[in-house]
Amino acid sequence: MADLPSTAKAVVIGGGIVGCSVAYHLGKLGWTDTVLLERKKLTSGTTFHAAGLVGQLRTSANITQLLGHSVALYRTLEQETGLQTGWKMNGGLRLACNAERWTEVKRQATTAHSFGLEMHLLTPKEAQELWPLMTIDDVVGAAYLPTDGQANPSDITQSLARGARMAGVKIFEDTPVTRVIVEDGRIRGVETPFGIIECEKVVVCAGQWTRDLAATVGVNVPLVSVEHQYMITERIEGVTPGLPTLRDPDRLTYWKEEVGGLVWGGYEPNPKPWAVKGIPEGFHFETLTPDWDHYEQFMENAIARVPALAGAGVKQLLNGPESFTPDGNFILGEAPELRNFYVGAGFNAFGIASGGGAGMALAEWVAKGEPPFDLWPVDIRRFGGVHRSVDWVRNRTMEAYGKHYTIAWPSEEMRSCRPTRRSPLYAHLQAAGACFGEKLGWERPNWFADLAGGEQPVDRYSYQRPGWWGAVRREHQAARSAAVLIDQTSFAKFTLKGPDAAAALNRIAAGNVDRAIGSLTYTQMLNRKGGIECDLTVVRRAADEFYIVTGTGFATHDFDWISRNLQGNCQLVDVTSGGAVLSLMGPKAREILGRVCPDDLSNDGFRFGTAKAISVAGCPVLALRVTYVGELGWELHMPTEVAVTVYEALMGAGAGLGLVNAGYRAIETLRLEKGYRAWGSDIGPDHTPVEAGLAWACKMKSNVDFIGRAAVEAQLAGGVKKRLATFTASPDVVLLGRETIYRNGERVGWLSSGGYGHTVDRAIGLGYVRQAGGVSDYFVLSGDYELEVASERVPATVSLEPLHDPKGLRVKG
Missing domain, CATH: 3.30.1360.120 (Probable tRNA modification gtpase trme; domain 1)
Incomplete structure (x- = not known):
């Protein structure tokens, strides 16, 4: 083995597709003083037995964009490095076999159109023409995404590794990291059996080993290993190299062509966890014993879809462990517990699809100190203290795995690990008919059943009006006409104390918080580009003390953002549970x-x-x-x-x-009528206060500098290319978010959130109107608008004011 360097700018741990992609992209960014360490051989963890399907569409525009980067990279990588990748852009089919699934697929097609992806809705016969081996007796329709494809996982990883080496990155196999060296709260390097490499930044892409390694330095990575099986057949007559990948979620199965045969597997409702007591020492380039009895649950449905399977020879039933997460999204970003410790793990069996884009995003995060765009759905800071329990994470992950191919109902709640965190009012609310939801482990009342009238507090999901629609209408109308009482104990709550608290907080907050004792400030906190990192309320309790309130799900994220940007003598404390x-x-x-x-x-x-x-x-x-x-x-x-x-x-x-x-x-429903923005959907790091119509909340008339001020000033002077607006449609339209916005027949954006206004009796959505040449209020209001809903266009009206009470942004009564 070549001698290890004694120093490096960054050390990447893990030689699967994600680690090699991070190394490749760091090299492209000029970080040639990067070292990748693999404990055994490249691809020997999970990558080598991945199925290799590459689908792009997700419910987030940015994660879809990230997967699109994977496709763009895989199309050119072989030419760049000279190593084959097995990439084929043969398209992807998704079937729908009942009315509810067809509605979901049509909404997915609309989402694809919103995000600029080409996606076609097909008749059963048209789908069969693309995939002649399948029966279509029960198929209602299908969606086809022509830019999806498949790759050879090991080949594409080796190609990325060569690309990294070509850029100057050093890669060492058979070199395990035995310790991440942390002194005085700072990373100093990594230790291996062959020596220590001093470095300031560590990137852990160690797959299912990531959780245990990160835990040694106090970092929590909520993932667990799950057995995942798929079958590889011998050659089958009629299977051609150009056959699209096929997903049949109603039969829980997926398919792809391989050497004239088929690779096919599924996501069972009763998954099997693996390595509950720890991953065996030395486990690499290994698969697990096939569990034919467990796999049998797929067979009848699979043969009914592809009758040729009945007589096909079986090369292998491959059983390989993969890392999965509690919400089905992967984990990316800088750990809130330890600066300069980055994680890319938990890819939920779509690591090949994500690898190129995730590597790019994580490399930029490492090199520039911030992600290239908002990655909140996969950000490691979406987790909290409850996710430190491996039992909790495993139980919730088993449920998430089992839902991989079930219909993703709007507002669907998970059932496992509940209740965990309860307000002191939980029993009172339960007795009053509360139907609870869960966020970050907290039980929160979503709506209340009329127990005296025979209603049951049970969610009934639908793509039309859900079971709770009438109950929410009652509560909505009571808020407008009388009064409501809402338990919001789950709010994340912090105190900031110290002689420098006012100056430190005013530098971070876009609004002016250095006001009289007893003042309350609604404010955003911005990044240097002017993007909204936090959206919260600040109360001044004393000259040297502030009370900060933010959303339940943002507890870890917002605490991390505030604490990492504080300067001077002051201390931030999480007081949520008190x-x-x-x-x-x-x-x-x-x-x-x-x-x-x-x-x-x-x-x-x-x-x-x-x-x-x-x-x-x-x-x-x-x-x-x-x-x-x-x-x-x-x-x-x-x-x-x-x-x-x-x-x-x-x-x-x-x-x-x-x-x-x-x-x-x-x-x-109430906040949509008032045009109030929600962080994580309507506003976030990719949106500025000027674009979001929140410039009034910034202290621009003062001479006080704050993070992001220059970017806001530039937009106020030069204009913006997108603007948040409110859209309404007829009462029979169901808006959920991600519906495509058309202005004068041209696609200009999508809804960031959607719902119903029970006072105005209209469907309501918020969304950004975009135009490269600039967007003014006149541009927004002068257009003729339609919304694409489940692939059908419906007329819509637009407004830049709240729908109910034009002074709704700041109620004074």
Whole structure:
């Protein structure tokens, strides 16, 4: 073996397709002083036994773009390196065998059109012409994506490795990393049996070994190993090299051509976890014992679809372990627990499809300190403390694996590992008919059933109006006409203290938080490009203390963003579990709260955008005069031990005034009517306050500098190329998000979120109108609009103002 270098700019751990792709792209970025270490041989972990299907379409535009980068790379890689990759752009077919699946497929086609992918809807006969071996008796329709394809996993990885070497990257096989060296909270290098390599950045792409290695330095990577089987047949008459890949989700199976035969496998509802007690020492280039009994559940459906299978010879039933995650998305990015420790792992059996793009994105993250675009669906910071339990992760992952090919219903909730985190009001809400959802382990009320009227708090999913539609309508109307009480204890809550807290926070926040004690500021936090990294509320409690409130799912992400950008003498602490939150909203909120609170709640005495310590039923409460539903109201923050007392007092006070419990699905319908933005869908790192219509929340009239200010100034002066707007359609249209926006017949974007407004009685969606030459308010409002919904166009109207109450962005009443 050649001598290991003593230093490197970055060390990549793992020689599968993702690690080699990261090394390749780092080399392309000029990081030639990069070393890749593989404990055994390249591809010897999971890559060598991957099936090699390459599909591109995902529910996120950016993840679809990332997979599109894989395709673009694989098309040219062989020419660049001289090594074959086995890449074939033979297209991909997806079948639908019932009405619900056909609706899903048609919506997927619309999503593809939104993201600029060519996707065609086919009749059963047209699909059969592309795949003559299959029967179509039960097929309702199919979708065809001509730029999908397949690759040879080992060949494409070796080609990436050669490309990395050509750029100057050094690759060492049979070189395990025995320790990541961390001193004083900083990475110093990696240790191997052959010496130490000093480095500042480590990139772990070690597949199913990643979790254990990362844990040695306190980093959590929530993935587990699952057995995944597929069959390789002998040659079959009629199987041609140009046969598209085929996915038949209603039969839980996928197919691809290989050397005149078929590779086919599936995703069973009863998956088998592997290596529960740890991966065996020395495991490499190995597969597991085929489990014919377990695989048998696919056989009848598979033969019914492809009758030629019945007489085909079997080369192998391959059983290989792969790493899967609790939500079915892979894990990418810099670990929040340790600076300069990057992860690319947990690829859920689509590592070949993702490898090229994921390697590109992670390499840019390493080299530039930030991803090339918003990667929130796969960002490692989407996880939280609950994901440190391997048992929790394994149980949830088994459920996610089993749903791989089931219909992805809108707003579908997972069932495993519940309940885990519960508000002190959980039992009260359950008794009141709550149907709960889950986020980051928290049980949260989504809607309330009318128990007296015989309703059951059980979700009934649909691509039309779901089972909870009427219940949410009741809650929505109560918020507009009387009042609702919503348990929002799961909010992520932080305190920032210290003599430099005000200056440090004002540098990070786009809004002015250095205001009087008791002030409340709705603000974004921006990256240097002006993109919105956080969207939250800040309360000034004292000269040197701030209270920060953000969304449940953003706890890890926002804490990480704030803490990594703080300067000076101040400390950020997560206090989420110490406090409960009740939101009392509606035109009668003041009257209800006044019955159990002796403090001045008048508009002059307690103005919008302020916070005060008050007493409710004799209990200490921090009341925030703010709204996300567009009505008079307060968020009531309190110690957990008084939550039940306050809740019971408020429900009693509101009994004769129309007060009802409400849940998160009503919040969604209410906020859409008001045009309130949601981080992770309507706003995020790829969207600026100017583009999102939130420039009013930036302290541009002050002389105070903040991260992203220059980018906002440039857009205010020079204009933008996209603008967020509100769209409405007739009541019978179902908007879910990702529907394509057409202006004067031209595709200009897609909806970032969608739902229904029960006050305006219209379908509502938010989305960006895009044009390379620039977008003005006039451009947005002067167009004639249509939305493509499940591949059909429907007329739509556009607005840049809230639909209900033009002052809805800042309710003053």
